[in-house]
Amino acid sequence: MSNPTAAMLVIGDEILSGRTRDSNMHYLAGELTKIGIDLKEVRFVADDHVTIINSVRSLSAKYDQVFTSGGIGPTHDDITAEAVAAAFETPIDIRADARVILQAHYDRQGVELNDARLRMARIPTGAHLIDNPISAAPGFSLQNVHVMAGVPAIFKAMIASVLPSLKGGAPLLSQTLRLECGEGDVAESLSKIASLFADISMGSYPFQKDGNYGTNIVLRGTDELRISQAKQQLSKLLDL
Amino acid sequence: MSNPTAAMLVIGDEILSGRTRDSNMHYLAGELTKIGIDLKEVRFVADDHVTIINSVRSLSAKYDQVFTSGGIGPTHDDITAEAVAAAFETPIDIRADARVILQAHYDRQGVELNDARLRMARIPTGAHLIDNPISAAPGFSLQNVHVMAGVPAIFKAMIASVLPSLKGGAPLLSQTLRLECGEGDVAESLSKIASLFADISMGSYPFQKDGNYGTNIVLRGTDELRISQAKQQLSKLLDL
Numbered sequence: 001m002s003n004p005t006a007a008m009l010v011i012g013d014e015i016l017s018g019r020t021r022d023s024n025m026h027y028l029a030g031e032l033t034k035i036g037i038d039l040k041e042v043r044f045v046a047d048d049h050v051t052i053i054n055s056v057r058s059l060s061a062k063y064d065q066v067f068t069s070g071g072i073g074p075t076h077d078d079i080t081a082e083a084v085a086a087a088f089e090t091p092i093d094i095r096a097d098a099r100v101i102l103q104a105h106y107d108r109q110g111v112e113l114n115d116a117r118l119r120m121a122r123i124p125t126g127a128h129l130i131d132n133p134i135s136a137a138p139g140f141s142l143q144n145v146h147v148m149a150g151v152p153a154i155f156k157a158m159i160a161s162v163l164p165s166l167k168g169g170a171p172l173l174s175q176t177l178r179l180e181c182g183e184g185d186v187a188e189s190l191s192k193i194a195s196l197f198a199d200i201s202m203g204s205y206p207f208q209k210d211g212n213y214g215t216n217i218v219l220r221g222t223d224e225l226r227i228s229q230a231k232q233q234l235s236k237l238l239d240l
Numbered sequence: 241m242s243n244p245t246a247a248m249l250v251i252g253d254e255i256l257s258g259r260t261r262d263s264n265m266h267y268l269a270g271e272l273t274k275i276g277i278d279l280k281e282v283r284f285v286a287d288d289h290v291t292i293i294n295s296v297r298s299l300s301a302k303y304d305q306v307f308t309s310g311g312i313g314p315t316h317d318d319i320t321a322e323a324v325a326a327a328f329e330t331p332i333d334i335r336a337d338a339r340v341i342l343q344a345h346y347d348r349q350g351v352e353l354n355d356a357r358l359r360m361a362r363i364p365t366g367a368h369l370i371d372n373p374i375s376a377a378p379g380f381s382l383q384n385v386h387v388m389a390g391v392p393a394i395f396k397a398m399i400a401s402v403l404p405s406l407k408g409g410a411p412l413l414s415q416t417l418r419l420e421c422g423e424g425d426v427a428e429s430l431s432k433i434a435s436l437f438a439d440i441s442m443g444s445y446p447f448q449k450d451g452n453y454g455t456n457i458v459l460r461g462t463d464e465l466r467i468s469q470a471k472q473q474l475s476k477l478l479d480l
Contacts, residue, residue, distance in 0.1 A: 018273050174259065
């Protein structure tokens with residue numbers, strides 16, 4: 001049986017303009033690989049209502065789980081929650097449970113829960129809250145879409161809240177064969193072994209070190225024994 | 241007049257599995273911003289023929305320029321060139337001009353131009369070659385799609401070959417206002433100024449330093465004077 005699939009939607013002008021470098025994709029990719037959910041696609045889009053709606057609809061229909069990052073803060077450019085609600089034609093308003101969480105957090109800090117902060121309690125009807133142990137303002141899961149903050153520390157904490165509730169599959173395992181030659185020298189052998197092991201994906205990644213060409217062959221699959229067999233047969237074919 | 245738009249398509253299982261961290265997106269974003277081409281969307285997809293075809297078609301129809309990264313080497317998992325040709329229903333085969341470039345390169349190195357390496361001379365009919373000063377194997381531009389290598393040093397070199405030939409727009413300029421308070425304290429003022437300056441995009445990025453909350457307000461636009469005016473009015477409204 002094949003693993004569940006996932007997509008990620010990263011929302012924010014600041015990444016597309018080159019001002020900030022995203023780190024959430026790499027983190028999520030690693031966490032999903034560990035629990036056997038296959039990340040199949042990641043999209044980065046701007047803070048644009050219609051674009052977010054279309055992306056959410058398209059990814060939600062195509063993959064088992066969708067994770068969004070960014071755009072759920074208190075400012076005017078935080079439009080993710082509204083757009084996700086609109087994507088599912090679900091009403092969105094300030095919800096009592098989210099308000100209670102924010103009120104308690106700001107009371108502790110002696111800070112006013114003003115209108116801007118209260119926007120972070122806007123949650124679509126029927127969504128489940130995602131716990132935010134860092135700055136309180138919750139994310140939410142609506143159908144198969146999990147809406148999370150873009151700030152890396154908060155994104156990580158929210159991922160930790162969400163993942164245990166999802167059905168995983170067989171963790172993706174990998175082994176690497178490091179070769180001191182160019183890709184062009186191993187391509188034919190690699191292709192032969194790849195066709196013999198349809199259940200093992202084989203990637204070839206060239207590198208240069210001290211002026212010499214090298215290639216890392218990464219063998220990935222869910223069965224450790226099959227990966228080892230493929231690696232062994234490839235080594236033999238390459239006379240290693 | 242608004243700036244030309246662009247999208248990027250990053251192809252490769254190794255990024256989606258969390259094994260490698262992409263750096264080409266951040267680089268391209270910065271370069272496009274400098275020459276006034278607005279990067280609107282970036283997609284990361286797996287080494288899958290149909291997925292690449294569909295993504296190329298969708299992005300090529302929607303944006304002025306599309307840049308792809310990855311999957312043009314000599315191994316069996318390098319399927320980008322075939323998929324891009326298929327997306328435009330264009331024949332692809334070993335092309336004499338690309339073959340000459342590869343032959344000269346491998347002759348200089350005293351390395352055989354074997355069948356695997358020759359695959360890198362497969363170029364769609366009608367495409368323009370993109371110069372690769374690092375490892376010779378060229379990229380290509382077919383219609384509005386620019387197909388480049390994933391290895392960062394080669395990607396950068398190819399971008400340098402392609403960008404001068406593209407029509408740019410007004411470079412995107414930005415100014416940052418650093419505030420020692422949380423987003424929730426500035427959201428209302430920010431929203432007011434944002435509605436007065438429709439031509440300036442204003443992003444709000446929270447940070448934490450030494451236990452204190454802060455917010456960077458980034459004002460972006462193509463007119464330096466308007467950005468300064470918006471920044472000034474926001475500062476005044478915030479009593480800075």
